[in-house]
Amino acid sequence: MKLATWNINSLKMRLPRVLDWLAANRPDVLCLQELKLEDVKYPRPELEAAGYQSHVFGQKTYNGVAILVRDGVHVGDVATGMPGFDDEQKRVIAATVDDMRVVCAYVPNGQSVGSDKYEYKLRWCAAAETYLRGAAATFRDLAFVGDLNIAPEPRDVHDPAAWEGQVLFSMPEREAFGRWLDAGLKDSFRLFDQPPKTFSWWDYRMLAFPKNTGLRIDHILVSPSLAERCVSCTIDRNARKGEKPSDHAPVVAVFGPRAA
DNA sequence: ATGGCAATGTTTCATTGA
Numbered sequence: 001m002k003l004a005t006w007n008i009n010s011l012k013m014r015l016p017r018v019l020d021w022l023a024a025n026r027p028d029v030l031c032l033q034e035l036k037l038e039d040v041k042y043p044r045p046e047l048e049a050a051g052y053q054s055h056v057f058g059q060k061t062y063n064g065v066a067i068l069v070r071d072g073v074h075v076g077d078v079a080t081g082m083p084g085f086d087d088e089q090k091r092v093i094a095a096t097v098d099d100m101r102v103v104c105a106y107v108p109n110g111q112s113v114g115s116d117k118y119e120y121k122l123r124w125c126a127a128a129e130t131y132l133r134g135a136a137a138t139f140r141d142l143a144f145v146g147d148l149n150i151a152p153e154p155r156d157v158h159d160p161a162a163w164e165g166q167v168l169f170s171m172p173e174r175e176a177f178g179r180w181l182d183a184g185l186k187d188s189f190r191l192f193d194q195p196p197k198t199f200s201w202w203d204y205r206m207l208a209f210p211k212n213t214g215l216r217i218d219h220i221l222v223s224p225s226l227a228e229r230c231v232s233c234t235i236d237r238n239a240r241k242g243e244k245p246s247d248h249a250p251v252v253a254v255f256g257p258r259a260a
Numbered sequence: 261a262t263g264g265c266a267a268t269g270t271t272t273c274a275t276t277g278a
Contacts, residue, residue, distance in 0.1 A: 010267055061268055109277055204265035
């Protein structure tokens with residue numbers, strides 16, 4: 001089972017890249033964030049032609065998430081949003097793919113520490129903890145994936161001193177991330193030795209990508225049963241190259257079969 | 261010290277993102 005997540009910063013702009021990436025990588029599941037389009041404008045026919053069924057929770061201009069599943073893979077129990085957390089913004093969609101509960105999330109950015117958007121982000125993260133605790137109690141194989149908009153550790157930041165206390169790396173955010181782990185999830189990327197300075201997002205400005213001044217803010221968090229079966233987790237930085245890239249790269253985790 | 265890029269809307273700049 002190959003599971004991937006990618007913030008594509010407008011599916012309208014990025015559809016050709018998504019189609020190319022699907023053809024080259026053929027994941028079983030691809031979770032997308034920042035579709036930035038209404039459901040009626042979702043390019044379902046093009047993705048179906050590529051061999052993928054889509055479950056979509058979109059909105060105009062901002063946010064929007066989707067779970068794409070390769071033809072022939074079973075999907076059930078699609079759910080949108082977080083129960084008990086009223087939110088105009090379309091940021092969460094979940095589905096059960098084979099036996100794996102996949103929660104695809106676009107965590108709020110938070111703008112700047114102390115802003116109204118930052119307070120919203122912290123409330124959102126607390127609601128996500130409650131949501132994940134419920135999901136972990138229901139599903140043995142649980143994956144919480146997406147643009148989680150938090151760099152959990154100094155090694156996930158190109159210049160931790162400069163970023164100390166800044167949004168995406170502030171202690172309250174990192175503590176919220178830690179509570180997701182406390183809910184029973186592991187950071188699949190850190191199950192393996194990784195090259196230093198591996199990031200998933202680079203600012204479009206300041207030559208950030210060629211200079212590799214990035215952050216690791218896109219994640220695949222998994223329950224213990226999935227962690228045991230996880231054989232790799234990588235970030236495809238090649239997908240950040242070339243003309244008209246997203247500012248994020250995909251994160252890809254592969255899971256072996258469960259022992260009989 | 262500052263801003264620098266990109267996408268969207270109904271646009272001629274403001275807003276948002278990270």
